[in-house]
C-alpha cells in the first residue's frame with residue numbers, strides 16, 4: 001500500500017524486528033465514532049494498514065468510543081464502509097468500550113498502589129492548581145486521601161452516587177513536572193449519559209490519555225501511530241502502560257497530520273458544515289470526507305497514490321489540494337469512458353443537412369487508449385453546442401464559431417456559421433450553419449483547415465442531464481480571508497448547477513458512481529443521491545487540466 005522507503009516509522013519497525021523486540025507487528029486505526037472520516041484519516045489508515053501489510057503484520061480497526069455524548073452508531077457504520085472502500089482489510093473490529101471493565105480494574109490497581117486519587121476540586125479550581133508552563137502546579141488538598149477512601153469513592157462514582165463534574169479520578173504523578181500532561185491528569189470523569197455500545201451500564205468514563213494506552217496494550221499493539229499533537233502526551237502514555245502493569249508495551253510514534261489547502265480537516269468543523277446546512281450532508285461532493293470524495297467520483301487508487309507521494313513527515317505542513325487532483329486525473333484518464341455532453345446548450349441547425357435523416361458516426365471511447373474501441377453516435381440536422389463556443393462578435397484570437405467562420409464538429413463535419421436567430425430581448429437562441437459533406441472525420445479530407453474543434457450532441461437523441469460543477473468550499477488562501485474563522489471563509493460560489501444534454505449512447509445503463517470523461521468539460525461521475533429514472537445528475541469530479549505540476 002504505502003511506499004515507505006523514506007519513512008522513519010518504517011525504520012523503527014525494521015529495527016524492532018531485527019533486534020527481536022517483536023516477531024510480528026500489530027498496528028491499529030482508532031477513530032472516534034463522532035463523525036465521518038476525512039482525507040486526513042485516509043492518510044492514517046493507509047499508513048497503519050500499509051506498514052502492517054509490508055511486514056506481514058496485522059491491523060485492528062478499533063473504535064475509540066470512550067466519550068458517550070458525541071458518539072453514534074451511524075458514525076460506526078460509515079467508518080466501516082469508508083475503511084473498506086479504501087481497500088484495506090482489518091484483522092479485528094474492536095470497540096474500546098468493550099474494555100471498560102478492564103480499564104476500571106486497572107484504575108483500581110492504580111488506587112491500590114497509591115498512584116491515583118479521587119479529587120473534588122471544581123474545574124475552575126483544578127485549572128488554577130494546575131499552574132502554567134512557567135509556574136509549577138499546586139497539589140490538590142484531596143491528593144492525600146487514603147487508599148481506602150479512594151477505593152470507596154471511586155466505587156461510589158461508578159454506582160452513580162455523584163453528579164457530573166462532582167468528582168474525578170486523577171493519576172498521582174507530579175504537580176511540578178515541566179510537562180503539563182504529567183500534573184496529576186484526570187483519568188476518569190463522571191458522565192450520566194447513554195453510550196452507543198454500553199448503554200447505561202456506565203456513568204464514569206475513562207479519559208483519552210488513560211484509555212488509549214490501555215487499549216493499545218490490551219490488543220498487543222506494537223506500534224501505536226498518532227499525530228504530532230500527542231508527542232507531549234507520550235510520557236503519560238508510557239506511565240499508564242507501566243503503572244497499570246500491562247504485559248504488552250506498545251510504543252507511541254507521532255507523525256505530522258495531513259493538512260491541505262482549501263480544506264477543513266476536523267470532524268468537529270465538518271459536522272458544523274453539515275449541521276448548519278452549508279452542505280447537503282457528510283457526503284456532499286464538496287466535502288473532504290471519504291464519503292464526499294467517493295460520491296464526487298474520487299477513486300481509492302488516486303487517494304492511495306496521493307498519500308504515498310506525500311509520505312510521512314515529522315513536521316507539520318500543508319499540501320496543495322491540487323496534488324490530489326493530479327493523481328485523480330492520472331487514475332481516471334485510462335478508466336473513464338469518453339462521451340460528449342453540452343452543459344450550456346445552444347441550438348445549432350445545419351440548414352443544408354436533409355431533414356429527417358440521421359447518420360451514425362464512429363467515435364473513440366478513450367482518447368489515449370485505442371484498445372477501448374469506438375462507438376456509434378447519432379448525428380442529424382439539429383444539434384446542441386456550448387454557448388461559449390459561439391460569439392456573435394468574436395473577441396481577438398477567438399477561433400471557434402462566429403458568423404462566417406468554419407469549425408470542426410468533433411467526430412463529424414466542418415460547419416460554417418451563416419445566420420444567427422435572436423429572441424425579442426436580443427439573445428442568441430439559435431445558430432444556423434451549413435456543413436460540407438466532404439469534410440467528414442476520418443475521410444482523409446485535407447482541402448482546407450479550421451482552427452477549432454468543438455463538441456456537440458444530437459438534439460433529437462441526446463438526453464437532458466444536470467451537471468454540478470464545484471469550486472473549493474473553503475477559500476482559506478484568499479488574502480482577505482487570512483485569519484478568519486472557517487465559517488467566514490465559505491465560498492458562496494462553490495456549487496454551480498447546469499441543465500444540459502448528454503449523448504444517449506454512452507448513458508443507457510449509467511449507474512451511480514460511473515465515471516466519464518466528457519469531452520473538453522472534465523471528468524464526471526453519476527450522482528447517487530439526486531439522479532432519478534428520468535434524469536441523470538453528474539458531479540464534475542475534476543476539470544481536465546490544471547497548471548499544477550508535481
Ligand code: ATP
Pocket residue numbers: 029030031032033039040041043044064225226227256257258259265266267268
Ligand atoms: P479530528 O480532529 O478530525 O476529529 P481526530 O484525530 O480527533 O481528528 P480520530 O477519530 O481520533 O480523529 O482519528 C483517528 C486517527 O486518525 C487518529 O490516529 C488520528 O491521529 C488520525 N488522524 C486524524 N486526522 C488526521 C490527519 N489530518 N492526518 C493524519 N492522521 C489523522
Ligand code: MG
Pocket residue numbers: 032
Ligand atoms: Mg482523536
Ligand code: MG
Pocket residue numbers: 267268
Ligand atoms: Mg477530534
